[in-house]
Amino acid sequence: MxxxxxxxxxxxxxxxxxxxxxxxxxxxxxxxxxxxxxxxxxxxxxxxxxxxxxxxxxxxxxxxxxxxxxxxxxxxxxxxxxxxxxxxxxxxxxxxxxxxxxxxxxxxxxxxxxxxxxxxxxxxxxxxxxxxxxxxxxxxxxxxxxxxxxxxxxxxxxxxxxxxxxxxxxxxxxxxxxxxxxxxxxxxxxxxxxxxxxxxxxxxxxxxxxxxxxxxxxxxxxxxxxxxxxxxxxxxxxxxxxGPITTAIGSGAVPPPPPPVPTTVPPSSTVAPPPPPVSTSTPSGPLQTKFGQCGGTGYSGPTNCETGLSCVAVAPPFYYQCQ
Missing domain, CATH: 2.60.120.1160 (Jelly Rolls)
Known part of the structure; x- marks a missing residue:
């Protein structure tokens, strides 16, 4: 999943x-x-x-x-x-x-x-x-x-x-x-x-x-x-x-809020896992698709991306994404 x-x-x-x-x-x-x-x-x-x-x-x-x-x-x-x-x-x-x-x-x-x-x-x-x-x-x-x-x-x-x-x-x-x-x-x-x-x-x-x-x-x-x-x-x-889509939200003048901090998980699980190491071998196990999550606070899903994609730190330590 x-x-x-x-x-x-x-x-x-x-x-x-x-x-x-x-x-x-x-x-x-x-x-x-x-x-x-x-x-x-x-x-x-x-x-x-x-x-x-x-x-x-x-x-x-x-x-x-x-x-x-x-x-x-x-x-x-x-x-x-x-x-x-x-x-x-x-x-x-x-x-x-x-x-x-x-x-x-x-x-x-x-x-x-x-x-x-x-x-x-x-x-x-x-x-x-x-x-x-x-x-x-x-x-x-x-x-x-x-x-x-x-x-x-x-x-x-x-x-x-x-x-x-x-x-x-x-x-x-x-x-x-x-x-x-x-x-x-x-x-x-x-x-x-x-x-x-x-x-x-x-x-x-x-x-x-x-x-x-x-x-x-x-x-x-x-x-x-x-x-x-x-x-x-x-x-x-x-x-x-x-289309094509307008991506701007009004003037965009409102500063973005800080990433939400989980409050329902034990403190030990709030540390984000590092992104998967770069490897030249074919990863085993399930592979994440493009734009799917591959790491972050409390995340337990696939950490390897499909061929040609990398796990990118989008909003560390909360969110890593395959791109």
Missing amino acids: LGFSWVLLAFAATSVNAGRIVWDGSFNNYTTPADFDRWSWANQVGSYQWYIKGSGPTSRYLNVDAAYKNPAITSEQRGLKVTIDSTATWNSQMMRTELIPQTTANLGQGNLFYHFSVKRTNTNPPDPTLEHQVMFFESHFTELKYGVGSNPSNLGWYAGGQQRWSTPFSPDVWFNFAYDINFSSRTVGLWASTGGNPLTKVVENVAATTFTDSRDFHVGVLRIVNRNPPEDWYVSGVYVEE
């Missing part, structure tokens, strides 16, 4: 305005929670449909404020706080609060990049013992998950139903993503960064049943079990772009 961790590598060739924005999902036009209520089945207006919600007022589940956005995204005036609680039930015992794109654009053709940033804090934090599905499509061909996988306290990326990558979901850190979806070749990959760092590709495209009717990208969170206490998730920088 591939190892998973966070990559703090800034991509060398940063593009500022590379692609064409197909759909702008920013919250600049939403000044209060009441603005989301302007949309209805009889009056379909705005950037988002708002119907996956609980029985309470909108302000119980959605709130917008400048404090809720990634500060590196200077063009964005406000971010979104998404709340789920025991009243946020949708046709089951699941907790859900989600927005859906409202657009006439085709968001399911060619090579598109679905951009967004997510964050959590220590106030109303997500429960790592319960499965969460975050920023997903109706068919779940790609999504973020929390509370499951090789480390339930990590935020993991899934494609084709399999975990392909994950990172410690540290509080008060903005995690930036772009789903690299090629609807023509039916593949999906992942770009990621933190804070104001430019996106870098952390997982190459893999086969998936890529499909959207342009109205089933869920901007929000679903939790499998419905119970209190409530949880808050923060969302910023949402847009869909036709």
Whole structure:
């Protein structure tokens, strides 16, 4: 199995305005929670449909404020706080609060990049013992998950139903993503960064049943079990772009946060193993693929890379990667 961790590598060739924005999902036009209520089945207006919600007022589940956005995204005036609680039930015992794109654009053709940033804090934090599905499509061909996988306290990326990558979901850190979806070749990959760092590709495209009717990208969170206490998730920088990808995160002015320090492993295991020694012989055992983890704090997976690749110290002592 591939190892998973966070990559703090800034991509060398940063593009500022590379692609064409197909759909702008920013919250600049939403000044209060009441603005989301302007949309209805009889009056379909705005950037988002708002119907996956609980029985309470909108302000119980959605709130917008400048404090809720990634500060590196200077063009964005406000971010979104998404709340789920025991009243946020949708046709089951699941907790859900989600927005859906409202657009006439085709968001399911060619090579598109679905951009967004997510964050959590220590106030109303997500429960790592319960499965969460975050920023997903109706068919779940790609999504973020929390509370499951090789480390339930990590935020993991899934494609084709399999975990392909994950990172410690540290509080008060903005995690930036772009789903690299090629609807023509039916593949999906992942770009990621933190804070104001430019996106870098952390997982190459893999086969998936890529499909959207342009109205089933869920901007929000679903939790499998419905119970209190409530949880808050923060969302910023949402847009869909036709390639090539824009890797810059706003102005990039926010300094990157320090690498997260594991707190659940014994002190003796916090020392990162050194990268594998260079050898001219063929390594034995499992080999890590390109962009896969090959060393780092607490890592126990393959430490040898496929032929032609080297194990590179990306964010020592926390993360080494085959390149």
